Amino acid sequence: MKSNTKHLRLITLFAAVAIVVMMSPPASAQLGPPTGATYGGSNPNSKKVVSGIAWYGVLQDGLNEAKRTGKPILFITAAAQCNGIPGMW
Amino acid sequence: MDRSFLSNEQIVKASRDFVCIRTATYEDKKEAVFLKLTFLGRGGSELRNFGYCILSPDGKTKLRRSNRGPNFVYANSNAMAADLRQIAKQYSGKTTTKESNPTIPEMKSVRLGINVASCDGLPSIVVAGRNQAEVDRLKQKLREVIWDEDLAGKFIYSSTTNSNDLKIVSGAKSKTGILVIKPDAYGLKGDLIKAIDADVTSEDLKKTLAYAASAFTRKSKSHGTHVRNGRRNGEIWKTEVPVPDRIRSPNRGSNRKGRRRQR
Secondary structure, eight states: OHHHHHHHHHHHHHHHHHHHHHHSOOOOSSOOOOOSEEOOTTOTTOSSOOOOOOOBOSHHHHHHHHHHHTOOEEEEEEOSEETTEESOO | OOGGGGGOHHHHHHHTTSEEEEEETTSOHHHHHHHHHHHHOTTOOSOOSEEEEEEOTTSOSEEEEEESOGGGTBSSHHHHHHHHHHHHHHHTTTOOGGGSOOOOOBOSOHHHHHHHHHHHTOOEEEEEOSSHHHHHHHHHHHHTTTTSTTTTTSOEEEEESOGGGGGGEETOTTOOEEEEEEEOTTSSOEEEEEEEOTTOOHHHHHHHHHHHHHHOOOOOEEHHHHHHHHHHTTOOOOOSSOOOOSOOOTTTTTHHHHOOOBO
16 A cells, blocks of 8 residues: 555656646747847837947958957847847847 | 846947947858857857857957856946956057048848847948949948947948848838938838938038937837737748757756856
């Protein structure tokens, strides 16, 4: 009887773990989307267009400019779509 | 990435002593090779959507280790600004910025430029000419004014000699000149706000762009609604480089431990 109960508990535990694993979304290598409302980009809280970082969008253009000026490079990459939907980083 | 991190006034100010590059991940095969090498190393697997690091002027040496975003490296934006100032100081004697105005920080294509403008909530500027010589003349005019503090970082630029690229911009068909465009919510289309002729003076160009930026109204978006409505309405973006499936990160579980923030 005791053995049956133990087995039942184990089966229940495995079943619970299996359900949790199956229900969990796959872990992602991608960084999560912004939370809450955003006006976009690196200035999400301003309704007005304000001065910001001027980004070179083409790698080679930026590298050429850095070489020309001798300035260090602040480098970011970001996907211009979220789950295949454009208009949001 | 905490997107508000980079809006800090001190960081924007410090960024002027850097060449700031923000590539659009998955939009260029050649760039993807560089990105993998920079952010994943030689043994790296799949390219991630975000990455951040600071590089030497030749782009070959990491001055700060790469990570998912600046907020993974610094405790707050003030710490980041202080670090940027410190790095810039090491290069201040070597920079040659006064030789000429910097080039225009362009996107690879009109299509991508309008999408990125929508992501950033900024107006897009397209330099449109009948040929490359005309585009180059317009760009020369533009680069004389856009680095002014009143205008820096307020527009997303691209250029074209192909009028077909402007089909996605309502009112811009067969137009040439400096075109100011309002992107739609999904960055797949845009409306022409202002077409500036090639014979504009620098002073007028600056005034016109400053007005366009100040008159531009940014619209807020929330991720869930944006993606849900986008899917429903078929607002789909095709990337040049395939976006990897949702995979388990090789560093998963070690990110938090690895977060050594500078204070």
